[in-house]
Amino acid sequence: MTEATERFFASLSARAPAVLRGLAHGTLQIDLGTGNQTEHWLVRMRPGAVEVNRNRGPADAIWYSSAELFDRLIAGEAQAIAAVLRNESTFSGNVVLFLSFRRFFPDPPGTRDPREVARRAAGRLG
Template identity: 85%
Template sequence: MTEATQRFFESLPARAPTVLRGLAVGTLQIDLGTGHQTEHWLVRMRPGEVRATRERGPADAIWYSSSALFDRLIAGEAQALAAVLRNESTFSGDVVLFLAFRRFFPDPPGTRDPREVARQEVGRRS
């Protein structure tokens, strides 16, 4: 496990109130593979609250990713949904948990909210 991965999971509880405002309730098991080893994280989510532990257990959904891909995700260099669609990672179970969890990943560098771009354009024309 990389230090960045450890810091990412440690940051989840503090970030949860602003990231998890929807209906995501359940447990997501995240399996990160490196070679022939897999490390497990169990992420319990409720609106505004997250608890992440280094364990396996009963889960409503399971997401597998390579450790290298996960490092790219937490750096904003890759997108979780795109990785699943390209079969670079796999997911099974309650898709709402995956969609909610991916909001913890940063946007790619240089990404701008289209609503903000539109507001700036309207302000420029006024």
């Protein structure tokens, strides 16, 4: 497992109050594969809080990703939903947990909030 992955999971509990405000309530098992080895992370989520450990289930949902793809996700170089749709990773179970967890990933470099872009454009026109 990479140091970046370790730091990412260690940061979740501190970031949870800002990220998890909605319907997320349950356990997501994240399986990260490298070759024929799989590392497990169990993430228990509830609004405003996360608990992380290195155990396996029971879980309400399971997400499998290669460790290489996960490193790209935590760097903002890939998008979780796109990876699942392209079959680069797999997901089963409570989709709300997956959708909530993906909010912990950063936006791609150079991404701007469209509302801010619109405000700036309106300011130049007025």
